[in-house]
Every structure is written in structure tokens, then in C-alpha cells.
Amino acid sequence: MLPPAPERIVGADGRPVLGRHAGILRGCDWERLAPPLARSALWRRLHHKRWHYVALASEGMFCAVAIVDLGWMTTCFAYAFERGDGDMLANFSQDGLPGRLSATLAADARGTSTFARRGVSIDLGPSGLSLRSPWLEIDASFGTAPAPALVAAALVDGGAVHATQKTGGLPLEGEVRTWRGEFALHGGTASIDYSNGLLARQTAWRWASAHGGGIGFNLQAGYFGANENALWLDGGLFPLGPARFIHAAADPMEPWRVFTEDDCLDLVFTPVAARHENRNLRIAASRYVQPLGTFSGWVRSTPDAPQRMVSHLAGVTEQHFARW
Template sequence: MTLPAAPRSIVGPDGQVALGRFCGLAEGIDWRALAPPYRRSAWWRRFHHKRWHYVALACEDVFCAVAIVDLGWTSTAFAYVFERRARQLIASFAQNGLPGLSARLADHGAGASRFRFLASQIDIGPDALTLRCAGFEVDALFHGGAPHLLAVGTVAGGSVHATQKSAGMALTGEARVGGRRIALHGGVASVDYSNGLLARETDWRWACAHSRTLGFNLQAGYFGANENALWLGGALIPLGAARFAFDAADPMAPWRIHTDCGLLNLQFTPEGLRRDDKNLLIAASKYVQPIGTFSGWVKADAKGPAIAVEALLGVTEEHRSRW
């Protein structure tokens, strides 16, 4: 199945939304222009508009993830470096921002986002990441890769949501932890930009991993199968609903993941994890992101041969938010 090219703007001049899955990046996401039935008041949007910009850097020795999140009424950011041989986080940063001041999120996936809090700063662009925190720095450049996925859909209890996911991109640069310099050359970068009007209660299960020739993004929860996709040999292939089988009480146990379309069947073996549970009275989140490897098989189409996936580095995630 070939996906249509991404529209220049997700919301048209008539206020209607381009729902569906597309190949490429939209140049604008402006929910203020929505027409019924998706239009919401400015006050409602203030508290339901959520955006995040996430970058994963996967290397033989380390896995690094960085995210900036705009919750509408406040913001937050996190970053970590996971050392695979030691099976532990060797650097970690998490900081809530000042409302309206700390975070500036891009309006679309090809834009730039930033986070500032005291001496800490994060900058995410379409082809670069810069991070400066106490004892923890990253300078990374990435390029190339197969076409992005753009997924636009409705959200129960909310309104509409859009997400833009990259394939695996060539990575260069380095991370610096304390006095140690960690080369990122030869690794793979991937970017997730999401922007939507979400429900007060939102939850999802997620899995994502990439090499330069094979990768996938899978989600089960608030956005259904909209963003499920496989990148294979430069082609972008939409996938059906994803099924996650795992032990929520023991996320370090193996996970089983498959899609209803029959094009993906994988086992995930965790090597470590990042966990963050917050209760801010008016808001709360419960989050766990195991880091590890995927093995199994994928197919380009139902009648095609199974293509082996072996020790592909990536993450899974369980996330529940009241925001």
C-alpha cells in the first residue's frame, strides 16, 4: 500500500482536517483554524493542547533519549544515556519548566524546539540535537533516511491529533558524561514529533526501533493504529493494530508484540529502563521506558517472505497520564 503525499497544511482553509496516514512532512499544524466538529474554545485548547519532540540515538554501546514536552499549562523535559554493557543509566536529566517560559515547541516536525531552565538547555531541530546539563552534554547531527510518516486522526475525549515519525537516520556526534567522551558516529537517530488536542486521561503502549534499513513505530492506546508503520529498504509501509503482551508489574520481563495485519511479530528483551512517576495533584503520570533489543520477523506484504529482525536496539513504553 502506497501512502499519499503529506498535505502542506493539516487543517485546510475551510477548517477541515486531513485525516489519515501520509508520506512526508506537513509544513503546518494550527488547531486554532479548526471548524466543527473538531473546533474547541481557546480556553479548552489551553489545557488540552499537548506537544512533544523526542529524539532517540541508538549506538552499539549506548542508547540516548531526549524529549521536550509542552503540556499547555506547563512544560517538562528529560534526557538520559543508557550504557548497554553496564546495563544502567550513566546520565539522567529531568526538569519541569516555568509555564510559558521554559519550552518553545515547534509547530510541525520540520521545525525547532527548545527548553531552558537555569543553566540547562536543550535544542532539537530537524537534523540536530544539542543538550547542555550539569555533567551531561550531547552534540548530535543526523540526516538521510526513508520518508517520514505523518498520521492524523481523532482522539476519544479530545479532538484531533497529528504525529510525525522519522525512519532511521545516519548519526554523528558525541555525548559527554562527566569527563568521558562517547562517540555516536555510526549510530542511528530517529525523531518523534507529536501535536494534538488530547483527552484529560491518556494512555498508551509504544515500541520503536530503527536501523538504517529497517525500523518500526507501534502504538496501542489513545491513537489506535494510526501511527503504526514499518520502514523497510526505503519503503514506508502502514501496519494494522498492535498487540502488546507484557507484565506491567515486571517490565524487565520479555515483551511480545505483533500486528493484526500479520506483517510484524517480535519479542523485546529489556536491558534496562527509565521510570518516572509523578503526582502533582492536578496532574499525574506513570511512565516506564525499557531499553533493549527486538528479534523476530517482519514482512513487506502478506504474501511476501518473512524478514528476520535480530537484536535491533530500541525501546518500549507504557505511559498513563492525567494532564
């Protein structure tokens, strides 16, 4: 079992508490870092990246919403996919001005992040989500998770330190409204990703996440290594080893195989839709695709535990390169 999360990620001595923990991410006070991780205020502003993301999975809908602060600009995106008909009912993004002019990102995972610009407003916190836009409206409330959240922190090549909290299996209530009508979220689950760090100028990763029915997982391969790899199973939180993603990078709508080197997870992901974005702003660039679909295969808490079968578990994968 993972040790409890520290009171603050940056300790009184200016050193970050590294590793994987269970609990709540607190105190991402990067200006308090001691040498050799201490940097100038200008360097921190250019390298400080934060995002707050939530996925909502119910029998009829799958939605994702994110607010991102890149330091020199902010952005958000949201989509709503009707699982029964296989239709993407809403899919939009909106850029904002730097800092608090358009968005306020929570200082750590305890807070609420907001975005407001050009008819789009989002409030995302530990207990719920409110979204208003011309294309999509969401009112969602989150219950208490059956298992602790994962808190992870690690040093980053080309940057300094990164921290994240992954919260899964939150009981979900509320409603999604689109041009096609209203969709209840009752009986679904929410999963939240709050991430905050001083990252390299160029950062790339592959990611997979799904939660529901007492089973959930989070996997990443890239700049953060295996630090955020975890399995939620029957009310327990279990660390996982390095993850491998086998897929056709040029065609992310082909099936993906995802497994961990510790022989605790082996799944096939079948995409049904995707959100794409390919932007080149000269000083910055982003190549991004997030397929959504279902995972099938098996998981287990330890290499000697019995396999638990997984069938059509709703979730996402992601392939992302950023120059920021």
C-alpha cells in the same frame, strides 16, 4: 504505498486531513479548526499537548531526549545508556514554566524545539540535537533519512484531533559526553517523534519503536489506535495494522511480545534498563515507564512478502498513563 502528506494538516475549509501519509507534517493550526472540532481558546490551552522526542542508537550508546509542553507547564528528560557495560550513565528530568518562559515547542515537524532552565539547555530540530546539563552533554547531527517519514492524523475521543510525524533511520554523527568520558555516535541512527494535538483529559498508550540497519518500526496501542503504526524496510515506508502488546504490566523488565494483527510483524523485546516516573500533582498525574533494550523476531512489508529476520535491534517500549 502511502499518499504524500498534505500541504497543511488543517485545510482551508477548517477540516483536518486525516489518515496516514508519507512526507512532512505541516500546519498544526488547531485554532483554524471548523465545527464540530472548533473549541474555545481556553479549552485548547488546557487540552493542547506537544512533545518532541529523539532516540540515538549507536554501537556503544543509546540515548533519548524529550521536550514536552503540557500547556500549563513544560518539562524535559534525557538519559544515556552505555550498551557495552549495561550502565545508565545519566538519567534526569527538569520541569519548566508554562509557555515560552522555559520551552518553545516547534509549531510543526519542520521546526526546532528548545528548553532552557536551571543549567539545562536543549535544542532539537530536524537536523540535529544539542544538549547541555550538569550530568550529560550531547552534540549530534542527523543526515537524510533513507525513507520518507510517517505523517498521521486522527480524531481523538475526549479531545479533538492529534497529529504526529515519525522519522526513522537518520544517519547519525556526533558525540555524547558523560562523567565516564566521551562516546562517538558515528555509524548510529536517530529517530524522531514530533507529536501535536488536542488530547483528552486522561490519555493512555503503549508504544514501541526501534530503527537501524535498514529496518525500523513504530507501533502504538491506545488513544491513537493504529494510526501511527508503520514499518521502514529497505528504503520503503509501509503501514501496519493494529498492534498487540503482551507483557507483565507490573514488571516491565520482563520480556515483551509485540505483534501486529496484519501478520507483518512479530517481535520479542528484551529490556536491559528503564526510565521510570510516577507523579501525582493532584490536578494532574503521570505513570510512565520506558524500558530500553533490543528486539528480535521478524517483519515484512505485506502479509504475502517473505519474512525479514530481526536480531538485537536497539529500541524502546513504553507504558504511559497521563491525567493532564
